[in-house]
Amino acid sequence: MAEQELSILTLNCWGLKFVSKNRRDRVVAIANELSRTEEYDIVTLQELWVYSDFEYVRESVASYLPYAKFFYSGALGAGLAIFSRFPIIATEIQPYSLNGAPIDVAGGDWFVGKAAASVIIIHPELGEVQIFNTHLYAKGGEDGPEHNRAHRLVNAWEFAKLARRAAELGRYVIAAGDFNSIPTTLPMTVIREHAGLVDSWLTILESPPTLQ
Secondary structure, eight states: OOTTOOOEEEEEEEEOTTTSTTHHHHHHHHHHHHHTOOOOSEEEEEEEOOHHHHHHHHHHHTTTOOEEEEOOOTTTOOOOEEEESSOEEEEEEEEOSOOOOTTOTTTOHHHHTOEEEEEEEEETTTEEEEEEEEEOOOSOTTTOOHHHHHHHHHHHHHHHHHHHHHHHTTOEEEEEEEOSSOTTSHHHHHHHHHHTOOOHHHHHHSSOOOOO
């Protein structure tokens, strides 16, 4: 790999305790698969809510991703973690201002405190690189109702502002996560256009997936 390239993996682990079926087995399988490869420079995981699961993954990849951060937010935690080959010099988490409602217990977004997490790494050739990891509001989709769509759109706007600010500070910016959106949707358009980001899906695969 070229010295000015980074290989990045992002994955939703479905790791909510007591709710996600086969949670521990799945986390172990993910960790074991990651431990067998050294191709990634950065790994960003979502829905990794249980700290012991994070510790298991961290120990499994420590030989080539020795730097890691588990992020806390809300009552149950953000479920976000970042693993890096390069030193982490700063971390930040910014909860979104709209995260569902506490009355929606089954949805759970309000309790976990959906957020934008980031680390700043020092790369030997690129200098400072800010890696963002997020999981946007789940409900609403593209068909509404509108009050749910608004939550995800606000998440996207706030995320885009954070990414843009990082770029204005002279850093390279990488945005990863579970956006609950495909490239053609309004939340992704807001993130791309306001933050000046390039969508890796569209760059590599050229055409976006279709909504089913």
